[in-house]
Amino acid sequence: MRLKKFVVFAVILSVLFGIFIYSHSISAQTPTLYWGSSGRDVSNVQSKLSDWGYYNGPIDGVFGAGTADAVKRFQRNNGLGADGVVGPATWAALGFNVRGPATYQPSRGVSARDDVTLLARVIMGEAGDEPYLGKVAVGATILNRVASGKFPTTLAGVIYEPNAFESITNGIANQTPSQESLKAALDAINGWDPTQGALFFWNPAKPVSSWIWSRPIITQIGAHVFAK
Amino acid sequence: MKRWWIIPALVGVLAIAGLAYWGYGLSRDKQQYVTYLNNRNQGAFYNLVGHVENVEAMISKGVVANSPGQRMMIFADIWQQAYAAQQNLSQIPMTGPSVTRTSRFLTQTGDYAWSLAKKYSRGLTVKPEELQKLNELHTQAGYLAVELQKIERSAADGRLSWGEIKGAADRDLSKKVPPVPMGLQKIDKNMEAFPTLIYDGPFSDHITRQSPKGLTGNQINKDRAADIARSFVEAGTTNKYKTTKTENVNGTIPAFRIHLVPQNAKTPVVIVDVSKKGGHVLSMLNPRAVAKPEMPAGKAASIGSRFLAGQKINNMEPTYVIEQRNTGVVIFEYIQDGVIIYPDLMKVKVALDNGEVVGFEGTGFVMNHQTRKLSKPKISEKQALTAVNPQLKIKSKKLAVIPLENLQEILVYEFKGDLNGDNFIVYINAKTGKEEKILKVVNTNGGPVTM
Numbered sequence: 001m002r003l004k005k006f007v008v009f010a011v012i013l014s015v016l017f018g019i020f021i022y023s024h025s026i027s028a029q030t031p032t033l034y035w036g037s038s039g040r041d042v043s044n045v046q047s048k049l050s051d052w053g054y055y056n057g058p059i060d061g062v063f064g065a066g067t068a069d070a071v072k073r074f075q076r077n078n079g080l081g082a083d084g085v086v087g088p089a090t091w092a093a094l095g096f097n098v099r100g101p102a103t104y105q106p107s108r109g110v111s112a113r114d115d116v117t118l119l120a121r122v123i124m125g126e127a128g129d130e131p132y133l134g135k136v137a138v139g140a141t142i143l144n145r146v147a148s149g150k151f152p153t154t155l156a157g158v159i160y161e162p163n164a165f166e167s168i169t170n171g172i173a174n175q176t177p178s179q180e181s182l183k184a185a186l187d188a189i190n191g192w193d194p195t196q197g198a199l200f201f202w203n204p205a206k207p208v209s210s211w212i213w214s215r216p217i218i219t220q221i222g223a224h225v226f227a228k
Numbered sequence: 229m230k231r232w233w234i235i236p237a238l239v240g241v242l243a244i245a246g247l248a249y250w251g252y253g254l255s256r257d258k259q260q261y262v263t264y265l266n267n268r269n270q271g272a273f274y275n276l277v278g279h280v281e282n283v284e285a286m287i288s289k290g291v292v293a294n295s296p297g298q299r300m301m302i303f304a305d306i307w308q309q310a311y312a313a314q315q316n317l318s319q320i321p322m323t324g325p326s327v328t329r330t331s332r333f334l335t336q337t338g339d340y341a342w343s344l345a346k347k348y349s350r351g352l353t354v355k356p357e358e359l360q361k362l363n364e365l366h367t368q369a370g371y372l373a374v375e376l377q378k379i380e381r382s383a384a385d386g387r388l389s390w391g392e393i394k395g396a397a398d399r400d401l402s403k404k405v406p407p408v409p410m411g412l413q414k415i416d417k418n419m420e421a422f423p424t425l426i427y428d429g430p431f432s433d434h435i436t437r438q439s440p441k442g443l444t445g446n447q448i449n450k451d452r453a454a455d456i457a458r459s460f461v462e463a464g465t466t467n468k469y470k471t472t473k474t475e476n477v478n479g480t481i482p483a484f485r486i487h488l489v490p491q492n493a494k495t496p497v498v499i500v501d502v503s504k505k506g507g508h509v510l511s512m513l514n515p516r517a518v519a520k521p522e523m524p525a526g527k528a529a530s531i532g533s534r535f536l537a538g539q540k541i542n543n544m545e546p547t548y549v550i551e552q553r554n555t556g557v558v559i560f561e562y563i564q565d566g567v568i569i570y571p572d573l574m575k576v577k578v579a580l581d582n583g584e585v586v587g588f589e590g591t592g593f594v595m596n597h598q599t600r601k602l603s604k605p606k607i608s609e610k611q612a613l614t615a616v617n618p619q620l621k622i623k624s625k626k627l628a629v630i631p632l633e634n635l636q637e638i639l640v641y642e643f644k645g646d647l648n649g650d651n652f653i654v655y656i657n658a659k660t661g662k663e664e665k666i667l668k669v670v671n672t673n674g675g676p677v678t679m
Contacts, residue, residue: 132515149335149431162321196479
């Protein structure tokens with residue numbers, strides 16, 4: 001479930017765009033509308049015609065005289081037979097993307113996104129000697145950053161942000177992660193967060209800058225302090 | 229004979245020459261790397277300035293534009309430019325409060341503009357207050373652009389070198405703040421006045437500030453918390469446990485952290501977080517190694533159900549089992565009047581070697597759970613189905629409550645379907661009949677995931 005947070009911005013964009021495009025298309029069947037039809041499809045036609053200045057009646061989802069006139073005027077202006085019936089050609093001219101592609105190629109294979117290993121490597125680099133809970137906590141903190149908006153919005157973006165993590169800067173995180181780190185990464189991705197939303201962690205025994213101590217501290221696990 | 233030292237001297241000279249040559253090579257390589265890094269940083273910085281200037285210009289266009297279509301396109305542009313700016317900012321080797329604040333500003337500005345664009349796409353109009361907020365963002369963006377231009381100028385005439393900043397590369401986030409250019413520190417001061425942005429998007433301020441809805445009950449002391457933790461752990465195993473340590477967690481839900489070990493052993497240390505108010509178990513983790521599975525992953529669902537029932541946690545239905553590393557992570561959803569309430573979820577992790585419960589996650593449940601007033605759907609399942617792409621082969625349908633990105637909850641019909649072997653979940657608003665959300669089920673090596 002937590003993996004959802006990982007979904008790169010581009011994917012969110014495409015999903016939103018999907019919603020955006022879909023909200024512009026109507027139910028994918030192409031019902032033929034004529035005098036006496038009613039329902040949401042009629043409202044869609046009415047609002048489109050009203051946007052374009054062909055129709056000034058109420059958008060009530062009832063195909064009456066006013067709608068029929070508007071449809072005829074629209075058809076005349078667009079080189080369609082002015083019969084006042086909304087068939088496939090008129091639907092298309094109205095800009096409704098009615099039909100999906102005839103052939104859809106399913107996605108192949110398994111997604112190679114390997115968030116788990118990437119996260120596990122940083123966990124191992126940053127908290128290799130910490131108790132298990134400390135490892136999960138470091139993983140959760142990194143995931144919290146992705147969701148916060150204060151840091152890059154992808155996992156790789158957060159991890160490879162210059163100077164963000166010592167083990168990345170000095171290359172220690174490039175080793176193969178231990179089994180325990182992999183397990184901790186999975187728990188963090190599955191939603192276990194022993195830090196309740198921390199964005200920072202540091203080792204108080206090492207020299208740290210004063211601003212970091214101004215963050216509200218949530219808890220200490222092993223050698224690390226976790227803070228918002 | 230007399231010149232016995234000539235050979236050692238020659239060797240010495242050769243060695244020095246070799247060393248010098250080697251050292252020269254190293255320093256040349258290093259110089260090349262420094263230049264390369266400098267160039268990358270410069271590039272990212274110039275891009276950052278450019279994108280921030282674009283954001284500023286686009287916002288003012290958005291304020292001036294007067295038709296929904298034009299505004300929608302401009303808002304989408306702001307989103308894209310702000311995102312690009314944020315990306316470039318994160319590549320420059322600087323950390324610290326000024327950078328996180330600038331980053332948050334860019335993310336929120338883009339996210340906010342995008343939420344406005346979405347409103348138009350749903351046929352809604354943007355309110356004057358929302359344009360006023362946009363206007364405030366414009367002022368901030370203008371300020372940011374000017375400060376960045378100043379830094380750009382000082383970088384151009386050599387007063388600021390990205391190489392110096394690169395020298396800070398051995399610090400982690402916990403250590404000293406790298407030398408942030410003065411200009412950026414000033415930005416920090418000004419950004420503190422940044423308005424609170426509450427809107428319909430994932431980075432809205434109300435999301436980070438949400439408080440737990442399901443935290444009912446009275447304050448408990450730490451002995452009571454230890455008892456709750458122990459009986460919770462013992463309910464999922466045959467071992468007996470004792471408390472070894474109690475700590476405090478001062479997060480969104482203040483809690484006691486109880487450390488437990490089996491009666492006659494030192495490991496594994498099982499950790500249970502129990503809320504100070506009400507004594508709700510927030511999470512439990514038993515880090516023991518799990519051996520080869522002795523049972524199918526499906527068995528985890530029934531073990532988990534029995535465990536939750538034993539804890540008097542009722543109306544939870546297992547919806548999904550993720551099989552990982554010899555464990556089964558079961559996702560339970562709350563059911564109210566037959567409607568599946570997706571925000572109220574719990575996870576139970578079962579070891580598939582002996583059926584022991586080795587993990588529990590209930591923070592999400594405590595954050596979201598409340599008795600909801602469910603309104604009756606305004607449209608029928610059949611009507612809702614007409615809004616779904618007919619190419620999708622529908623495999624299951626049910627009523628559900630789902631959270632939108634802004635945590636607002638809506639009643640929907642959930643249709644799970646298949647398009648030539650790809651699995652999709654489509655949510656149709658049960659009130660308006662609108663297609664609210666489409667999820668695609670993607671198989672990853674960590675198990676199937678929805679995107």
